[in-house]
Every structure is written in structure tokens, then in C-alpha cells.
Amino acid sequence: MSTLITNLGSLVTNDPSLGTLTDAAVVIDGDRIAWVGAAAAAPQADARFDAEGRAMIPGFVDSHAHLVFAGDRTAEFNARMSGQSYTAGGIRTTVAATRAATDAELEANLTRFIGEALRQGTTTIECKSGYGLTTEDEARALRIAAAHTPETTYLGAHVVAPEFKEDPAGYVELVTGEMLDACAPHARWVDVFCEQGAFDGDQARAILTAGAKRGLIPRVHANQLHHGPGVQLAVELGAASADHCTHLTDADVDALANGETVATLLPGAEFSTRAKYPDARRLLDAGVTVALSTDCNPGSSFTSSMAFCIAVAVREMGMTPDEAVYAATAGGARALRRTDVGLVAPGARADLLLLDAPSAVHLAYRPGVPLTAAVWQDGVRKV
Numbered sequence: 001m002s003t004l005i006t007n008l009g010s011l012v013t014n015d016p017s018l019g020t021l022t023d024a025a026v027v028i029d030g031d032r033i034a035w036v037g038a039a040a041a042a043p044q045a046d047a048r049f050d051a052e053g054r055a056m057i058p059g060f061v062d063s064h065a066h067l068v069f070a071g072d073r074t075a076e077f078n079a080r081m082s083g084q085s086y087t088a089g090g091i092r093t094t095v096a097a098t099r100a101a102t103d104a105e106l107e108a109n110l111t112r113f114i115g116e117a118l119r120q121g122t123t124t125i126e127c128k129s130g131y132g133l134t135t136e137d138e139a140r141a142l143r144i145a146a147a148h149t150p151e152t153t154y155l156g157a158h159v160v161a162p163e164f165k166e167d168p169a170g171y172v173e174l175v176t177g178e179m180l181d182a183c184a185p186h187a188r189w190v191d192v193f194c195e196q197g198a199f200d201g202d203q204a205r206a207i208l209t210a211g212a213k214r215g216l217i218p219r220v221h222a223n224q225l226h227h228g229p230g231v232q233l234a235v236e237l238g239a240a241s242a243d244h245c246t247h248l249t250d251a252d253v254d255a256l257a258n259g260e261t262v263a264t265l266l267p268g269a270e271f272s273t274r275a276k277y278p279d280a281r282r283l284l285d286a287g288v289t290v291a292l293s294t295d296c297n298p299g300s301s302f303t304s305s306m307a308f309c310i311a312v313a314v315r316e317m318g319m320t321p322d323e324a325v326y327a328a329t330a331g332g333a334r335a336l337r338r339t340d341v342g343l344v345a346p347g348a349r350a351d352l353l354l355l356d357a358p359s360a361v362h363l364a365y366r367p368g369v370p371l372t373a374a375v376w377q378d379g380v381r382k383v
Contacts, residue, residue, distance in 0.1 A: 009053040057325060064295050129158075142183050
């Protein structure tokens with residue numbers, strides 16, 4: 001069945017040949033976009049939806065999220081807002097709760113957060129493991145996630161498991177051996193938290209290289225809390241994305257500009273930890289491809305709102321509203337090496353977000369206001 005969505009006041013396509021259209025229309029046929037253009041020239045379809053002059057953008061592509069977990073870290077957040085600093089060690093609190101949870105409890109949390117994101121316009125979402133840190137718990141996290149998204153990431157190297165506190169080399173051996181064997185069938189990506197308090201450059205290289213040998217594509221938590229080797233390692237290994245990119249040298253920026261690795265920025269993390277924001281303007285001016293994502297997790301960025309991340313990126317990171325919307329859609333698609341999402345063009349997946357606003361600029365202009373009027377995912381109106 002085909003559907004004509006017409007009377008669009010503004011349509012952000014992210015397709016260079018189409019640009020941003022006014023008085024536009026889109027035709028959905030099955031799970032794909034069949035036609036895009038001026039409303040007056042639109043072909044007939046089986047059904048018709050009147051957008052009433054609202055703006056439409058591609059569905060958000062959230063390329064960095066941690067959704068398989070249990071427990072709550074409200075006390076940690078409250079302490080941080082009262083003056084304590086954020087460190088990587090807090091992850092272990094969630095590890096204990098996640099290990100104790102049943103599969104049903106973990107899946108219920110996951111589906112709740114995916115549904116929450118969908119209601120706000122996120123139609124593609126990546127999901128990492130990383131809160132189990134045992135072979136069994138990491139594998140079950142990915143098994144659960146893979147039932148709900150094709151974008152699953154093996155993050156056994158989130159932090160060193162508590163049992164290996166005195167033997168980090170032994171944990172790296174587990175992550176690159178038995179745990180990888182159990183997790184690789186359920187994952188597309190391999191990730192590592194390359195940071196003080198987590199894994200150093202040599203450990204990260206060993207983990208990413210082992211994952212790549214099993215067919216997993218690298219991505220890296222890089223340069224979040226300090227300057228470090230993460231970005232350079234990501235570019236060297238051809239990682240799809242270097243995520244966080246808060247503390248960068250000129251050499252890091254040059255490496256990203258001259259490589260294919262996307263810089264994925266996660267403003268929710270800086271907002272929730274009162275940390276320095278990444279300088280998106282510096283990256284964009286250097287020609288780096290930038291993505292925006294939520295980093296939805298219970299410790300350092302407990303938000304599923306891509307619209308919130310857009311508003312913060314515009315206010316705090318030097319992005320224009322158009323750049324931020326692009327980063328939250330097409331940028332995220334680039335970070336996931338997807339060409340079928342993040343744009344509105346014939347042949348793309350029919351993942352669309354209709355805003356209760358006349359233009360996409362309102363996502364930054366009206367921060368905190370629910371602007372979702374309708375969401376189509378795979379051609380089906382879900383919201």
C-alpha cells in the first residue's frame with residue numbers, strides 16, 4: 001500500500017540533489033520512499049496524509065546507546081550535581097544490577113527505552129553490551145538487543161570486570177578470546193572505552209583487532225575525559241566512529257579530517273557530568289563528518305532525546321541548527337555506515353519524523369518542547 005504525505009511546509013531531505021524543499025510531498029510504498037518532490041506534482045497513492053504545513057525530517061539515527069542494563073544511579077547523579085566528579089568507575093554499579101537481573105527484566109527495560117526514543121522520532125538505534133562483563137552476561141545482552149535492532153555492539157571492554165581488578169591483562173585475554181567467541185554471532189560492531197580508568201591504547205588495539213578478525217567493525221569511545229590515543233587509534237584501524245571526541249589535539253582533528261572515521265558527539269554526557277563540551281565547530285570547519293547521539297545510559301547521559309541533544313549542540317557546541325539536524329540524522333547514518341537511513345530520497349527506508357513546527361530549526365529554537373507530530377518507521381506510522 002502506498003501513502004502520499006502532502007502539504008509539507010518544509011522537508012529536510014539530506015539528499016544533495018534535493019536539498020530542503022518547501023510545499024513538498026513524499027510517497028511511501030511499502031517500507032521505502034518511492035517519490036519526493038513538490039506537492040503540486042505528486043503522483044496518486046492509495047492513501048493520503050495531510051501534514052498541514054508542518055516540517056518533516058528523516059527519522060533520527062542514534063548511533064551510540066547503552067540500553068541493556070538494570071538498576072538506577074540516581075544517587076551517583078545527585079552526588080555529582082552536588083560537587084563530586086565523574087569517573088569511569090561508576091559503571092561497575094550498573095554491572096552488579098545487570099548481572100542480577102533476569103532476561104525478561106533486561107528486555108523490558110530495552111523495549112521501554114526503544115519505545116521512548118521512537119516516540120521522540122528515533123527510528124534507527126544502536127545498542128551496546130558492556131554492563132555484564134562476563135561471557136554469559138555479555139552474550140545475553142547482545143542476544144536480547146539483536147532481537148530489536150540490527151545495530152548491536154560488543155562492548156565487553158567497557159571497564160575491567162571487578163573480578164579482574166588485579167589482573168587487567170587476564171581480562172583483556174577473556175575479552176579477546178572466550179567472550180568474543182560467544183558475542184560475535186550477535187554483534188555487528190566491536191567497541192572499547194579507551195580512557196584512563198578503563199583501557200589504554202595497547203589494550204584497546206588488541207581488543208579492536210581481535211574483533212575485526214571475527215568480522216566485527218571497530219568503533220571507539222575516544223578522548224572523553226582526557227587527551228589520549230583513542231581518536232588516533234580509531235582512524236588508524238578504520239573505525240566507523242570515534243565517540244565523544246571531547247579532548248582533541250590538532251593532530252587528532254587532522255586525522256579525523258583526513259580519514260573516514262566519523263566524530264560522534266554526545267552532548268548529553270557533558271550536560272549530565274558538568275564537563276567540557278566538545279568543540280563541534282572546530283571539527284566541522286576542518287571538514288570532519290560529525291554525528292550527534294544520545295549516549296543513553298544510566299550513569300552519565302540518561303536521555304533518549306535526540307531533540308535535546310540537538311538543542312544542546314546548537315547552544316553549547318557551536319553548531320548551526322541545520323548542522324545539528326544533519327548530524328542527528330545523516331551523520332548518525334554515516335557513523336553506522338548506512339546509506340538507507342538518515343535521508344529522504346527515493347529508495348531510502350521510509351523512516352520519517354513529522355514535527356509539530358513549521359521548520360526543523362524549532363528543534364533548537366524550542367528546547368524541551370515535545371515537537372513530534374508523527375513518526376513513520378519502515379513505512380508504518382508508529383506515532
